[in-house]
Amino acid sequence: MSEIPGGAMSHRPVHFLWLLDCSGSMSINGKIESLNFAVREAIPEMQRVAHENATAQLMVRVITFSDGAQWHVQAPTPIDDFQWSDVTTYGVTDLGAALRLAAAELQTPPMPERALQPVLVLVSDGQPTDDWRAGLQAVDRTPWGRLAVRVAIAIGQDADIPMLKEFLANPELEPLQAHNPTQLVGAIRWASTVAVRVASTPRGGTSAAALSAVPSVPADDSADIW
Amino acid sequence: MSTDPPTWQVLGRTAKPARKRINQDCYGWRALPGGAGIAMAVADGHGSAGHPRSDTGAQLAVAAFLDAAVALGASLELDLSPEQAKIRAEEYLPGDLVRDWRKRAEDDLAENPMGEDERDLEATPVLYGTTLIGAMITGQLVLGWQIGDGDLCLLAADGQVSTPLRYPLENLGDETDSLCSDDAQRLVHTHCAWSPGAEPPALVVLSTDGLSKSFDSFDGYLDFVCGVYQRIARDGEGKVGEDMQGWLEQASSYSGDDTTLVAAWPDRRSAGPEGQSP
Numbered sequence: 001m002s003e004i005p006g007g008a009m010s011h012r013p014v015h016f017l018w019l020l021d022c023s024g025s026m027s028i029n030g031k032i033e034s035l036n037f038a039v040r041e042a043i044p045e046m047q048r049v050a051h052e053n054a055t056a057q058l059m060v061r062v063i064t065f066s067d068g069a070q071w072h073v074q075a076p077t078p079i080d081d082f083q084w085s086d087v088t089t090y091g092v093t094d095l096g097a098a099l100r101l102a103a104a105e106l107q108t109p110p111m112p113e114r115a116l117q118p119v120l121v122l123v124s125d126g127q128p129t130d131d132w133r134a135g136l137q138a139v140d141r142t143p144w145g146r147l148a149v150r151v152a153i154a155i156g157q158d159a160d161i162p163m164l165k166e167f168l169a170n171p172e173l174e175p176l177q178a179h180n181p182t183q184l185v186g187a188i189r190w191a192s193t194v195a196v197r198v199a200s201t202p203r204g205g206t207s208a209a210a211l212s213a214v215p216s217v218p219a220d221d222s223a224d225i226w
Numbered sequence: 227m228s229t230d231p232p233t234w235q236v237l238g239r240t241a242k243p244a245r246k247r248i249n250q251d252c253y254g255w256r257a258l259p260g261g262a263g264i265a266m267a268v269a270d271g272h273g274s275a276g277h278p279r280s281d282t283g284a285q286l287a288v289a290a291f292l293d294a295a296v297a298l299g300a301s302l303e304l305d306l307s308p309e310q311a312k313i314r315a316e317e318y319l320p321g322d323l324v325r326d327w328r329k330r331a332e333d334d335l336a337e338n339p340m341g342e343d344e345r346d347l348e349a350t351p352v353l354y355g356t357t358l359i360g361a362m363i364t365g366q367l368v369l370g371w372q373i374g375d376g377d378l379c380l381l382a383a384d385g386q387v388s389t390p391l392r393y394p395l396e397n398l399g400d401e402t403d404s405l406c407s408d409d410a411q412r413l414v415h416t417h418c419a420w421s422p423g424a425e426p427p428a429l430v431v432l433s434t435d436g437l438s439k440s441f442d443s444f445d446g447y448l449d450f451v452c453g454v455y456q457r458i459a460r461d462g463e464g465k466v467g468e469d470m471q472g473w474l475e476q477a478s479s480y481s482g483d484d485t486t487l488v489a490a491w492p493d494r495r496s497a498g499p500e501g502q503s504p
Contacts, residue, residue, distance in 0.1 A: 001472035002461070005453020007446020009480045012439060055243060055482025108395060114439040117399045147399045201482075 011057040014116045014200045015076060015144075016046075016192075017105070019098050020087055021124035021155075022064040027089040029225050031125055031155055034181040036086040038188035043082060049193045049200075050079045056116055056200035061105075065098035067091030095128040095163075099135025106142035117199040118148045121191045122167055125155035125226070136167060149199045151191040153178060156226030179224035234264040234363065235493035237467050240486040240503055241474035250356075251434050251486035252284035254502035256292045258299035263364035265295035266488045270376055270434040272355040272404065273484070278344060279334070283354030286330040287405055288502065291360040291371070294323050298369075299362065308366075308420045315369045320414035323358075323371070327351070327405050355406035359391070359432045363490065368427060370417035373410060374402040377438050378417070379451045381429040387448050390417040397435070429455045429491045436483030437474065454489060463493075 018039070026032045050058040059076035063069055064087050072087055105111065106118065120139075139145035152164035152175040164175040176191065178184035234257075242249035250271030257264055269287040271280025298314055306314070331354040340349070347353060357374025370378045370390060375397035380388050393415065397403065403413040431451050438447040457466045470487065478485040486503075 001469045002457070002465070004450070004469075004473040004476055005457060006441060006448075006450025008442045009440050009446070009477065010442050011480055012482065053482070055245075055480065108398070113394060113398065113444065114441075115399065143395050143398050147401060 011055050012114055012116050013057045013059050013076070013112065014196065015105075015111065015118040016058060016060045016079075016196060016199075017102055017118065017120050018060070018062040018072075019095075019102060019120065019122040020062065020064045020072070021093060021095070021126065022066045022087050022089050023091060023093040023126060023129075024066070024089055025093075025126050025158070026155075030181065031226060032087065032089050034184050035123065035155075035188075036084070037181070038185040040084040041185055042188045042192040043079070043084060045189050046079050046082075046192045046196060049196045053197070053200045058196060058200065062087075063098045063101050065094050068094050069097035069101045071101070092129040093124065093126050094130040095122075095124065096130040096132040096135030099132065100138050103135070103138035103142050103145060106139060106144040106148070108143065111144050115144070118144050119151070119195045119199045120145075120148045121151045121153070121195065122164065123153040123155065123188075124159055124164065126158050127160045128163060132163060133166075140169070149195050151195050152176070153184070153187045153191060155184060179226050181225075182223065233261060233492055234490045235463055236264065236266065236488065236490045236501060237463060237470060238266075238486075238488040238501055238503070239467075239470040239474050240484065241471060241478045242484045243478045243482055246484070248281055249484050249503075250281040250284055251436070251484040252281070252288045252503045253432070253486050253488040254288040254292055254500070255488060255490065256296055256500040258296060258362070258364065262299055262302070263362060263367075264490055265292050265299065265360065265362045266430070266432060266490055267291040267295075267358060267360040268376060268432045268434050268486050268488055269359075270357045270374065270436075270484065270486070272357075272402070276347060277353060277355040277406070278347065279353045280355050282334055283327075283331060283351075283356040283405070285503070286334065286354065287327050287356050287358040290323055290326040290330055291358055292500075294319050294326065295360060295362045297322075299364065302364065302367070311367060312418045312420065315371075315418045316416045320371065320416065321411050323360075323414070324405060324410045327358075351406040355404045357402055357434070358405055361430055361432055363426060363430055365426065366420060366422045368417070368419045368421070368430075371414055373414045374404055375435040377431070377433050377435070377447070379431040379433070379448070380427045381431070381451060381455050383425045383428045385452070387452060389448075390419075391415050402435075426492055429458075429489060431487060431489045433487040434483070434485060436481040436485035437477050437487060439483065440477035440480035440485065455491070458491065
């Protein structure tokens with residue numbers, strides 16, 4: 001066979017975006033330490049899932065929000081090269097700013113037309129302090145935001161469940177709830193593997209209904225600390 | 227159907243990723259009556275759990291399109307004016323196509339009732355969901371129809387390449403319009419160019435989205451189409467036909483999707499009266 005004509009080929013990208021609440025309340029009872037641990041632990045699992053479907057290229061980015069929002073990892077980073085550096089807490093819960101930051105990346109360009117569905121994972125323990133609905137509308141107005149696989153993780157009893165459900169934009173989906181470090185590890189692992197598997201399979205080999213399945217996280221509420 | 231030799235050479239190939247059990251794409255072509263030209267199509271069955279018969283749906287779509295195109299070609303012989311031909315192409319064929327495809331799906335379902343594993347699924351036509359791209363080329367007409375993703379690419383004799391049915395941002399990710407959509411007829415895009423006396427396209431390529439999405443950029447796909455034309459001229463269609471299967475397999479390993487191409491170019495030799503996916 002002669003060399004194929006045309007431009008360079010590559011696997012289709014799956015853009016995975018963490019939206020992490022780093023407000024002051026996340027410093028209470030070890031929440032932020034648990035979050036850092038959970039994400040770090042999830043990376044090998046994400047790599048494993050990505051290798052299971054080698055036709056997709058998993059690219060990871062991270063936004064944190066507190067007083068405003070900022071990129072913790074701005075460049076789309078191949079999961080095999082992704083290394084976690086701990087996030088820290090301060091300030092309030094400007095989720096709207098984070099969603100607007102995400103929305104700017106969910107246009108084409110910069111998103112390539114050939115990409116697979118992006119994944120948005122929102123983790124929060126409290127009530128947003130800015131106009132989060134405007135941010136969510138900004139995401140929903142983007143072509144890729146409407147298509148995105150969305151997962152929401154509520155940490156503790158003070159998390160704004162109605163807001164997280166609105167973010168999910170699917171009445172069949174519920175936020176995952178974590179009331180202790182073990183549950184948070186389980187929720188993060190589930191979000192970063194099942195959601196990636198759903199998004200990275202071209203034309204639905206894995207059903208999106210998998211997202212509505214309840215993850216197997218320990219339900220022992222005697223361990224709850226949040 | 228006439229067996230008069232067409233004035234078009236045709237090459238069709240399809241490939242699936244190694245991990246997939248079946249290929250849900252389909253292609254086919256047919257000479258128009260009296261050697262007036264050629265009709266060709268590719269279809270991409272959706273393949274997801276909600277469309278378990280989409281491989282059949284794609285086959286039915288290609289068959290329905292080729293029948294509709296041949297009927298349109300026959301009507302063009304009856305001194306149809308350019309305006310009438312355009313109306314038929316844009317307004318009547320999409321409706322005929324959608325109705326015929328649905329009828330074929332219903333007939334298939336009647337012959338092969340839903341099994342236990344399909345109990346919770348929507349009934350026809352969703353079971354058979356598929357995209358379709360079709361083209362018909364005569365001495366004076368270049369017509370194209372498309373519902374859903376994939377690409378129709380025309381290469382002019384001067385090397386200019388065009389994709390008249392491409393609507394960027396319309397089918398992002400793996401979302402796509404479908405023949406099984408409630409408003410399928412309205413979702414069919416049509417291209418109709420009438421150019422009496424003009425040179426026909428040097429190459430017409432229809433391909434499912436697994437091909438263009440395997441390239442880093444859409445320009446890379448357009449370069450592929452131009453490259454195919456150059457290889458045909460340089461190495462001959464026999465060599466390109468041999469290589470095309472491997473090229474599509476390579477593309478499907480990147481896109482992760484079934485990958486299908488049918489290409490036609492004017493030639494003295496006959497493509498044969500018809501052809502289809504193996």
